[in-house]
Amino acid sequence: MAARRGEKIDHSTDFHTDRLMLHTLGVGLEQVTQFILNEVPDFAAFETWIIHTAGMPSADSIARINALTHQTALPTSVLAWQTELAAMPDVLSKDDLRHWDEQGFVILHEAVPAQDSAAAAQVIWDTLNAREDDVESWYHGEHANIMVQLFQSPAFDANRRSARIHKAFAQLWQTTDLWVTTDRCGFNVPERPGHSFRGPDLHWDMSLHQPVPFGTQGILYLTDTPPEQGALTLVPGFQHRLNAWMDSLPADADPREQDLHALGSRPIGGKAGDMVIWNQLLPHGSRPNRGTKPRIVQYINMLPSTLPVQEIWR
Numbered sequence: 201m202a203a204r205r206g207e208k209i210d211h212s213t214d215f216h217t218d219r220l221m222l223h224t225l226g227v228g229l230e231q232v233t234q235f236i237l238n239e240v241p242d243f244a245a246f247e248t249w250i251i252h253t254a255g256m257p258s259a260d261s262i263a264r265i266n267a268l269t270h271q272t273a274l275p276t277s278v279l280a281w282q283t284e285l286a287a288m289p290d291v292l293s294k295d296d297l298r299h300w301d302e303q304g305f306v307i308l309h310e311a312v313p314a315q316d317s318a319a320a321a322q323v324i325w326d327t328l329n330a331r332e333d334d335v336e337s338w339y340h341g342e343h344a345n346i347m348v349q350l351f352q353s354p355a356f357d358a359n360r361r362s363a364r365i366h367k368a369f370a371q372l373w374q375t376t377d378l379w380v381t382t383d384r385c386g387f388n389v390p391e392r393p394g395h396s397f398r399g400p401d402l403h404w405d406m407s408l409h410q411p412v413p414f415g416t417q418g419i420l421y422l423t424d425t426p427p428e429q430g431a432l433t434l435v436p437g438f439q440h441r442l443n444a445w446m447d448s449l450p451a452d453a454d455p456r457e458q459d460l461h462a463l464g465s466r467p468i469g470g471k472a473g474d475m476v477i478w479n480q481l482l483p484h485g486s487r488p489n490r491g492t493k494p495r496i497v498q499y500i501n502m503l504p505s506t507l508p509v510q511e512i513w514r
């Protein structure tokens with residue numbers, strides 16, 4: 201809105217905090233963007249819309265955001281939660297962490313209990329007006345791609361609040377002071393005539409301008425997802441090769457336009473309730489679903505309070 205009024209905005213300081221604020225208020229980036237672009241709201245209308253969309257934020261959430269933006273004290277309940285997480289036994293073993301270091305991704309098995317993944321999957325089925333036992337109904341929804349812009353549900357929130365997931369991210373980020381994202385869901389139907397895969401194919405979500413800061417991404421499988429059923433696909437270990445590969449490209453080459461599968465892509469399947477967390481340096485994407493059922497997922501990531509902003513996009 202400031203940019204529309206011609207005001208200068210300081211992306212370097214505001215961007216990450218704005219992002220954390222929206223996640224914490226329980227609204228998704230896509231729905232916020234749509235609302236702002238379509239409605240051009242004033243502040244009061246924006247606030248009303250947030251509460252209408254995601255409900256009133258908890259006192260803890262408000263206090264935590266204020267602590268971040270106005271350097272006020274963190275609420276004791278948030279501190280207690282972080283202390284509890286720090287004391288919780290590790291959920292990623294030494295082998296998991298070695299795998300993370302070498303391959304750049306890790307599978308957190310049984311990240312959420314079976315009933316929680318099933319409940320979240322059911323919300324997606326219901327919202328899409330589709331049923332598992334009615335194949336035709338899988339294809340009714342008109343999705344631009346496999347992403348489902350669904351953010352608000354107690355079932356999604358239960359997964360976002362999972363201590364086991366938080367602990368895994370805490371082990372990778374080496375801090376419990378993390379903010380969970382309010383991210384969308386995914387529904388990737390098996391390919392058939394008239395319904396071919398529309399991406400996303402392998403890509404990166406951050407600027408490739410070096411040095412790229414550490415960052416994670418995550419996907420929670422809500423139903424069993426064998427590799428051929430459109431599983432998350434990535435290039436294992438590429439975090440170690442990215443810089444040398446970038447340096448080897450001709451100066452005018454666009455890294456995003458290269459054949460990224462040729463770098464060694466691999467689908468990573470999982471059971472319902474398993475979560476794949478990957479280093480954002482890995483080229484990653486979905487893949488055509490050649491299985492017999494839709495792939496149903498919830499995207500979940502965690503971010504620290506501060507993060508270096510990449511000013512240059514490459």
Ligand SMILES: O=C(O)CCC(=O)C(=O)O
Nearest residue numbers: 400431432433484485486
């Ligand atoms: O859904 C997938 O398998 C890929 C997800 C993805 O590309 C992303 O989160 O950026």
